[in-house]
Amino acid sequence: MEQQEPNANLFDSIAKSKCLLGIALDDGDGDGQPSTSPPSTAERFFNKVWQKQPALFAADIPLRKFQLAMDWDDVADLIHHSHEDTASPPLFFQEGRPIADPEAAYGCSPFAAYLDGCSVIVNHADHHHSKIAGLCDELQLTFPHVYANSYLTPPRSSAVKSHSDDRDVLVIQVLGRKNWKVYKTVPVSFPFANEQVGKEGRPPVSREVLDGGICFDGKVSLEPGHVLYMPRGFVHEASTDSDEPSFHITIAIATHDWCMSTVMTEMVRERLNECIEYRIPLSIGAGAYQGGMIDKDLESSIGNQLAGAKDVLLGITASDLERALRNKYQLHNSVANAHRCKLDSRKRKAAGDGEVVGPSAASTLSLDSSLRRSTDEERTSVQLQEGRLRGLTVREETMRSLMSVLSRMKSEDLPRSTVRNLRNFYEIDPADQQDLVCEFTLLCFARCCVELGGLAVVHMNE
Numbered sequence: 240m241e242q243q244e245p246n247a248n249l250f251d252s253i254a255k256s257k258c259l260l261g262i263a264l265d266d267g268d269g270d271g272q273p274s275t276s277p278p279s280t281a282e283r284f285f286n287k288v289w290q291k292q293p294a295l296f297a298a299d300i301p302l303r304k305f306q307l308a309m310d311w312d313d314v315a316d317l318i319h320h321s322h323e324d325t326a327s328p329p330l331f332f333q334e335g336r337p338i339a340d341p342e343a344a345y346g347c348s349p350f351a352a353y354l355d356g357c358s359v360i361v362n363h364a365d366h367h368h369s370k371i372a373g374l375c376d377e378l379q380l381t382f383p384h385v386y387a388n389s390y391l392t393p394p395r396s397s398a399v400k401s402h403s404d405d406r407d408v409l410v411i412q413v414l415g416r417k418n419w420k421v422y423k424t425v426p427v428s429f430p431f432a433n434e435q436v437g438k439e440g441r442p443p444v445s446r447e448v449l450d451g452g453i454c455f456d457g458k459v460s461l462e463p464g465h466v467l468y469m470p471r472g473f474v475h476e477a478s479t480d481s482d483e484p485s486f487h488i489t490i491a492i493a494t495h496d497w498c499m500s501t502v503m504t505e506m507v508r509e510r511l512n513e514c515i516e517y518r519i520p521l522s523i524g525a526g527a528y529q530g531g532m533i534d535k536d537l538e539s540s541i542g543n544q545l546a547g548a549k550d551v552l553l554g555i556t557a558s559d560l561e562r563a564l565r566n567k568y569q570l571h572n573s574v575a576n577a578h579r580c581k582l583d584s585r586k587r588k589a590a591g592d593g594e595v596v597g598p599s600a601a602s603t604l605s606l607d608s609s610l611r612r613s614t615d616e617e618r619t620s621v622q623l624q625e626g627r628l629r630g631l632t633v634r635e636e637t638m639r640s641l642m643s644v645l646s647r648m649k650s651e652d653l654p655r656s657t658v659r660n661l662r663n664f665y666e667i668d669p670a671d672q673q674d675l676v677c678e679f680t681l682l683c684f685a686r687c688c689v690e691l692g693g694l695a696v697v698h699m700n701e
């Protein structure tokens with residue numbers, strides 16, 4: 240078995256790991272001949288795979304360590320912290336469509352949205368959880384800047400419909416399983432944001448793409464530790480089909496923002512804006528247009544300005560662009576660092592001497608927290624704040640089991656239970672194929688019930 244260097248670069252370890260689908264990275268250097276002096280594994284990735292085709296890797300030890308370190312309690316903390324951040328709250332999708340009014344539907348609670356069968360998407364998840372921040376920091380040893388979005392999808396569901404993105408991505412499967420379909424036909428090569436397809440407000444994925452075949456000859460099932468690299472512009476869709484939810488992190492590499500077209504355009508604009516004469520409108524004086532013909536004086540005036548603008552363009556050097564690109568990376572990194580370095584102070588509070596019902600008590604819950612039924616006094620003490628959770632709607636496939644948990648917890652003389660063991664409070668009929676209650680469902684249910692006052696947290700000294 241190959242030994243892993245203790246301080247191996249994380250991306251290098253991904254590139255070095257077994258390539259399950261796509262190009263095998265140990266096939267020489269791509270010219271059909273075995274390579275006499277193979278370049279480093281990351282170099283081989285960039286030569287053969289990067290921006291060319293999708294590839295699926297089985298993660299090596301360092302990534303597996305990260306994956307093993309993140310559990311469903313971490314996912315609950317992540318979506319809770321994102322929910323507290325009014326600047327970038329989580330997004331809810333049901334059957335591929337965004338929930339238009341999350342406050343009216345779920346009091347903006349990601350736990351209530353999940354119980355109703357919604358996928359929960361956290362953009363810039365690296366701003367909300369220290370483990371994901373650490374993952375991005377490590378990948379920035381290879382890429383100049385990355386950020387992470389996270390996708391939590393309930394069993395037998397999908398977050399978004401088939402679409403393309405304007406960036407390269409590394410999809411890291413952390414918990415559960417998810418099936419991916421990547422289409423061979425790329426509708427727009429290296430698209431910019433306005434050229435993405437299949438997203439809200441963008442053109443749908445065309446029949447030509449859907450009928451053009453699927454990469455890897457079919458769906459691929461990502462398991463914990465798998466990494467799917469998907470180049471910018473490839474159309475893809477993903478769904479869960481098992482009884483378990485899925486949690487994956489998409490590492491975004493914003494290549495549309497780093498290309499010559501973008502960097503050069505920004506620099507030309509910046510240089511032209513430094514001269515007052517390029518800020519004022521082109522002449523549209525009286526008589527500028529006569530009978531549909533361009534006025535000769537106007538044409539000559541534009542020609543003079545264009546000659547000057549070309550001189551500005553020709554004055555831009557490769558080192559100017561290189562400096563602009565570096566400044567751009569540094570700006571993105573400093574903004575990300577400002578968020579990431581605050582995360583240690585945002586760990587989940589322990590269920591100590593504080594409240595036993597309400598939003599604050601709910602935010603302390605993990606799978607090992609203990610619960611009991613609440614008293615009438617505790618229930619009435621919960622103040623429903625503006626925009627907060629006011630009730631629950633749960634998806635049909637979990638309704639019977641969750642209602643059974645609540646009614647048994649509320650009945651007389653029942654023992655206390657940890658969140659994890661709430662599953663002992665209902666019986667699953669083996670013939671019932673519809674029951675989709677999992678540990679994460681129980682955690683969401685417990686958090687919502689404690690927030691609304693239906694159940695209470697048991698403190699250590701109680």
Ligand SMILES: [Fe+2]
Nearest residue numbers: 402403404475
């Ligand atoms: Fe995507």
